[in-house]
Amino acid sequence: MNNVIIVAGGKGLRMGSELPKQFLNVGGKPVLMRTIEAFYNFDKSIRIIVALSASYREHWSKLCKGYGFSVYHEVVDGGETRFHSVKNGLELVGEGWVAVHDAVRPFASVSLLKTCFDAAKEYKAVIPVIDVTDSLREIDGENDSKIVDRSKYRMVQTPQVFESVLLKKAYDADFSEYFTDDSSVVEAYGHAIHLVEGERTNIKITTPFDLDLGEVILGK
Ligand SMILES: Nc1ccn([C@@H]2O[C@H](COP(=O)(O)OP(=O)(O)OP(=O)(O)O)[C@@H](O)[C@H]2O)c(=O)n1
Numbered sequence: 001m002n003n004v005i006i007v008a009g010g011k012g013l014r015m016g017s018e019l020p021k022q023f024l025n026v027g028g029k030p031v032l033m034r035t036i037e038a039f040y041n042f043d044k045s046i047r048i049i050v051a052l053s054a055s056y057r058e059h060w061s062k063l064c065k066g067y068g069f070s071v072y073h074e075v076v077d078g079g080e081t082r083f084h085s086v087k088n089g090l091e092l093v094g095e096g097w098v099a100v101h102d103a104v105r106p107f108a109s110v111s112l113l114k115t116c117f118d119a120a121k122e123y124k125a126v127i128p129v130i131d132v133t134d135s136l137r138e139i140d141g142e143n144d145s146k147i148v149d150r151s152k153y154r155m156v157q158t159p160q161v162f163e164s165v166l167l168k169k170a171y172d173a174d175f176s177e178y179f180t181d182d183s184s185v186v187e188a189y190g191h192a193i194h195l196v197e198g199e200r201t202n203i204k205i206t207t208p209f210d211l212d213l214g215e216v217i218l219g220k
């Protein structure tokens with residue numbers, strides 16, 4: 001069975017908006033609804049688990065009513081960090097395959113989801129990445145910096161898809177600040193990570209500029 005944990009427990013501080021960014025509209029619809037729909041469109045029987053801060057549950061359920069949003073999903077509490085939100089979501093996951101996806105990446109295509117789930121059946125741990133297209137400098141102190149070889153780096157996206165037994169074992173670990181995504185947790189557990197090509201349009205909505213970019217991506 002396919003599962004997805006959509007992590008929507010963040011505060012969105014860099015957006016600077018009153019409401020966390022996952023509830024803001026892009027193309028006339030809340031970001032989180034678009035993200036849920038992306039997974040439903042990929043697999044109508046996928047189990048959708050959304051990690052949501054307890055203080056926004058009521059807001060979310062009012063939004064769903066207001067928009068007539070009917071894609072079935074289960075809600076768990078968000079945690080103190082993304083790591084803790086994923087851990088809460090994993091409580092509901094049984095055997096099979098599990099994607100972890102940022103609520104604020106609403107433009108992942110069905111074809112990207114298929115690529116990631118298909119590859120996970122072979123490699124057990126799969127993440128989408130894209131090339132770095134700008135030059136890259138490493139900062140050392142306040143004024144010093146040096147150029148680095150950008151061909152050695154990739155930018156990491158979600159969905160990150162795993163055999164669920166593997167992800168659950170990896171998430172038994174204690175929290176570390178180096179766990180910025182799920183592949184870092186699985187890698188620390190000792191399993192290799194397989195990379196697939198991500199999508200430039202699969203942006204993580206982080207700042208107000210990204211909402212404008214989102215409208216462009218949607219062609220609005
Ligand atoms: N305690 C947390 C923190 C983050 N997330 C989720 O992890 C994803 C990626 O995190 P990020 O873009 O950093 O979101 P925020 O933490 O909300 O943003 P900021 O760092 O600007 O506050 C988001 O979908 C966010 O809701 C989560 O579920 N639980």
Ligand SMILES: C[C@](O)(CO)[C@H](O)COP(=O)(O)O
Pocket residue numbers: 082102155156157158180181182204
């Ligand atoms: C998971 C992630 O989106 C992969 O790029 C990213 O690590 C989240 O980082 P953030 O620190 O929560 O913005």
